[in-house]
Amino acid sequence: MNEKIKYSKGSLILPVRIDEFLYENFDNHYSVFYKRKGASLLNELCDKYGSDKGEIQKTGHPYSWPSHTYADFLERQFGPFRTFVKTVFECGLGSKNPSISSNMTASGKPGASLRVWRDYFPFAQVYGADIDKDALFNESRISTFHCDQTSSESIAKLWADIGDIQFDLMIDDGLHTFEAGVSLFVNSIHKLRDGGVYIIEDVIPSSLVSFAEFFTSKNYNYEFINLFRKDLRLGDNSLIVIRKF
Numbered sequence: 001m002n003e004k005i006k007y008s009k010g011s012l013i014l015p016v017r018i019d020e021f022l023y024e025n026f027d028n029h030y031s032v033f034y035k036r037k038g039a040s041l042l043n044e045l046c047d048k049y050g051s052d053k054g055e056i057q058k059t060g061h062p063y064s065w066p067s068h069t070y071a072d073f074l075e076r077q078f079g080p081f082r083t084f085v086k087t088v089f090e091c092g093l094g095s096k097n098p099s100i101s102s103n104m105t106a107s108g109k110p111g112a113s114l115r116v117w118r119d120y121f122p123f124a125q126v127y128g129a130d131i132d133k134d135a136l137f138n139e140s141r142i143s144t145f146h147c148d149q150t151s152s153e154s155i156a157k158l159w160a161d162i163g164d165i166q167f168d169l170m171i172d173d174g175l176h177t178f179e180a181g182v183s184l185f186v187n188s189i190h191k192l193r194d195g196g197v198y199i200i201e202d203v204i205p206s207s208l209v210s211f212a213e214f215f216t217s218k219n220y221n222y223e224f225i226n227l228f229r230k231d232l233r234l235g236d237n238s239l240i241v242i243r244k245f
């Protein structure tokens with residue numbers, strides 16, 4: 001291996017300080033290098049419904065920023081188990097309201113990612129929540145509810161409204177602050193079934209350290225996933241994945 005390749009950890013988009021934090025604080029890590037080959041249903045569905053979790057087409061999206069590459073990772077995780085996933089929850093529907101934090105801008109498509117999950121997991125019931133009441137909707141195999149993820153009371157009401165359901169997959173694509181992420185997690189992790197997966201999206205490097213301290217102190221089984229795409233520097237293209245087993 002020549003020097004240039006040895007230094008390839010520098011190709012991570014993380015600032016050096018965070019890069020060093022990861023190497024010092026995690027005993028293990030692995031890298032996965034892949035090329036996209038053949039069809040990718042999950043990326044196609046993101047294009048179809050307008051979620052920024054992935055893309056096939058480079059243009060024509062209802063948002064103006066580069067897509068994430070979460071769909072690539074998620075398809076590798078869940079592709080073989082599509083028919084086994086029966087219950088999905090996502091916080092963050094995709095508000096069009098510019099006065100609401102983390103909105104998808106006025107051209108956004110509320111409910112995009114819930115429709116992606118509904119089509120990708122053919123036997124799943126999909127549940128969603130958002131602080132924007134105007135983004136709520138119900139349609140085939142999708143139900144949505146109001147919730148402010150920064151409020152324990154609001155989250156408790158959400159679970160009372162949804163009822164006695166355990167989830168195979170839970171996704172936090174809401175406000176994206178560390179405090180909001182922890183608030184939703186501590187008030188919702190009891191809803192993840194044994195063997196289920198909980199994903200926090202858009203983890204920015206500066207909140208990674210706080211998340212790492214939080215999950216380590218609680219002894220959770222968690223991973224930090226830094227996704228990378230050639231020629232694209234996305235500072236918020238990282239996930240935290242918590243596995244319940």
Ligand SMILES: C[S@@+](CC[C@H](N)C(=O)[O-])C[C@H]1O[C@@H](n2cnc3c(N)ncnc32)[C@H](O)[C@@H]1O
Pocket residue numbers: 050051052053090091092093094095096100101102103104109111112113114129130131132135147148149150173174175180
């Ligand atoms: C990035 S958008 C979600 C995009 C959608 N998941 C998709 O992929 O199409 C983030 C959403 O989080 C919602 N949000 C912001 N603050 C929130 C809060 N405190 N509680 C719940 N949802 C919140 C916004 O209204 C917005 O709809």
